[in-house]
Amino acid sequence: MMPATSTNPPFRSPAWPPGLPATLHTPRTSLYYNVEAAARRYPDKAAIQYFGTAISYAQLQDEIERMAGYLQQGCGIQPGDRVLLFSQNCPQFIIAYYAILRAEGVVVPANPMWLEAELAHVVADSGAVAAFAGSELYQCLSPLHGPALRHVIVHDYAGMLRDDGGLPVPAWLREPAPALQAAPSGALPVAWESASAAGHRPLPHQAGFDTLCMLAYTSGTTGNPKGCMHTHGSMMTAAVGSQIWRSSTPESVVLAVAPMFHLLGMQNCMNSPIYLGATVVLMPRWDRALAADLIERYRVSVWGAPPAMMVDFFSQPGIAQRDLSSLAFLGGGGAAMPDAVANMLQERFGLPYVEAYGMTETASFLLSNPRNKPKRECLGIATFGVDARVIDPQTLAELPQGQTGEIVAHGGQVMQGYWRNPEANEASFVELDGKRFLRTGDLGFMDEEGYFFMRDRLKRMINASGFKVWPAEVENLLYGHPAIHEACVIAARDERRGETVKAVIALRPEARGTAEADPERIMAWCRERLAAYKVPRIVEFVEALPKSGTGKIQWRALQEREMQEREMQAEAPRP
Structure with a gap:
């Protein structure tokens, strides 16, 4: 690929938060050092x-x-060895994560929803030699124990629970852990308590700013997941920058419910609070009633979560009567917060939702709305030291303000590249003005003040009779309908238009069976507010929309199901 050219210097937003510098001096230390400093x-x-x-x-x-001592002396972990971390949120996740780093290893976080085939790919691709696993997940991992993974340490989610504090501890968390059984290879897992009680201590810590610390695997939107190579420095750049941007302090109390295997939870609920010396309030799984209890009990002040989780939390019965006065910051990303929901949060609770934008490839934090001047349904402005631009995805030429193209970014939090995948690296980076920019695959534009707005994923656009429809725009409108709880817009086959707009909708419980919940009325409501080619021609009602482990609506799963149904219809014999 030939380098693209640009004659424009990086744009500095006039909305830059007053008092904040343009760049930061990021600590030139490892992530583990943050634990040592806080202690x-x-x-x-x-x-x-x-x-x-x-x-x-x-x-x-x-x-x-x-645990770091056990990894080095009991498992033989050497500098640079990859160690899988396969667990839901719990104290052992945090301890294991930092123990791997303390032992000079490389963390390979794994989604607890993965099955054996997905795990096998990641273990083989990363070359992981050991693993930490939640007790209920070991069965899925055990076929890899012995042939690939030399050592597996298993933990019980209630293992470090000494007191419930009078809070409703989920029944599943208290269930006795399965008895440890040998893997098919004959290898035996080690109980967490035994590893910790061994009393080993690690060698002096040597890892630094430029040391590889994590292979974070992407969701695999095309082919198998790819490992994003992050150093202590790229992770630290994002973790430190996000906290200074949001004015967090050591006295912040952070609700940690976003899954920590994912960069959103890992950075905002673990690495950033530990850098500050703040307090993390842990939730193993999403439970909106429990979240309200924890916010009240521990006076939670900071909560970052995707819009779908916020929608669920603030729509629960009795929420207006709960004491949420400690909340000072609500933020998140992964999808645009619908304007109707943002209005509700501001009007009923006095809480603005500060949207930000990042990726696994950028250690989460890249663009963010300023707290003092956020815009709705907006990714934000380029943060400390970030050069973000919009280019034509075909010609790679930089586009002027207001014109939609692919968002690209350069900054200290951008990954080193994909693990052992030169083809993916070639396709994912472009050179502008002598700097290496990551191609995000996201379409958007920048306004005159330097705020970026998402149009959609590069491959998600619907082509209806030559007209481009961005599903996110239609979804944001649908959230304003009084009968709709959640919505996802996908492409459906149309003999005349090629593709047409289909809305998959989960209704509010009180709206089911009412006149407002009629598909024709919903489409008529859209026609009053959208250009005709953007209006859904098909409305499908479902009990609930599929979501990923991080709470994002899985539009791709719905789109793939729609494509399969198209193929089945095409293959069906005609009468």
Whole structure:
């Protein structure tokens, strides 16, 4: 691919938050050093609140040191060895993550929803030699224990729960852990408690800013998932920058419900709070009633979550009567917050939702709305040291303000590249003005103030009779309909138009069976607010929309199902 050219210097938004510098001096240390610093500064302060069990920073560091020592002396982990982390949110996830880093290893986070084939690909591709696994997940991992993974350490989610604090601990979390059984190869897993009690201590920590620390696998939208190579430096750049941008402090209390295997949860619910010395309130799985209990009990001040989770939380019965006064910051990304929901949060609770934008490839934090001047349904402006632009996806020429193209970005949080995948690297980076820019695959435009707005994924656009329809635009409108709880817009086959717009809708419980929930009335409502070619021609009602482990609506699953149905109809014999 030939380098593209640009004559434009990086654009500095006039909406830049007052008092913040254009660039930051990111600490030139490892992520583990943040634990050590917090333990020295705040040894008795709660690093983690797990229901009624508080784990201090001094305890956290001690647990990490013990497990890092076991990795080095009990498992033979050498600098650069990859270690899989296969677990839901719990104290052991945090301890294992930092223990891998303390042992000079490379974390390979795994989605707890993955099955054996997905795990096998990631283990083989990364070359992982050991793993941490939740007790209920070991069965899925056990076929790989022995042939690929030399060592597996298994933990129980209730293993570090000393007190429930009077909170409703989920029944599944209290269920006895399955008895440890040998893998098909005959290899035996090691219980977390045994590894910790071995009393090993690690060698002096040597990893630094430029050391590889993580292979984070993408969702695999085309082919198998690819491993994004992040150093301590790229992770630190995003973690530190996000907290200074949001004015968080060591006294912040963070609700950690976004899954930590994903960069949104990993950075905002673990790495960033630990850098600050703040307190993390852990939730293993999403439960809107429990979330309200935890916010009240621990006076949670910061909560980052995708819009779908926010919609679910603030629509629960009795929420207006809960004490949410401690909440000072609501933010997130992954999808645009519907304007109707943002209005509700502002009017009923006085809470603006600050949208931001990042990717696995950018360690989460890249663009963000300023807290003092957010715009609705907006990705935000380029943050500290980030050069973000819009280019023509075909010619790679930079486009002027207001024109839609592919968003590209250069910054310290951008990954080094994809693990052992030169073809993907060639396709994913472009050179502008001598700098290496990541091609995000997201379509959007930049306005005159430097705010970026998403149109859609590069491959998600609907082509209806030559007219381009961006599903996100139609979805945002649908959220304003009084009968609609959630909506996803996909392409459907149309003999005349080629493709047409289909809306898959989950209704509000109170709207089911009412006149407002009629497909024709919903389409008529859209016609009053959208250009004719954007109006859904098909409306399908479902009980609930499919979601990923991070709470994002899985539009691709719905689109693939629609394509399969098209193929079946095409193959069916005609009468």
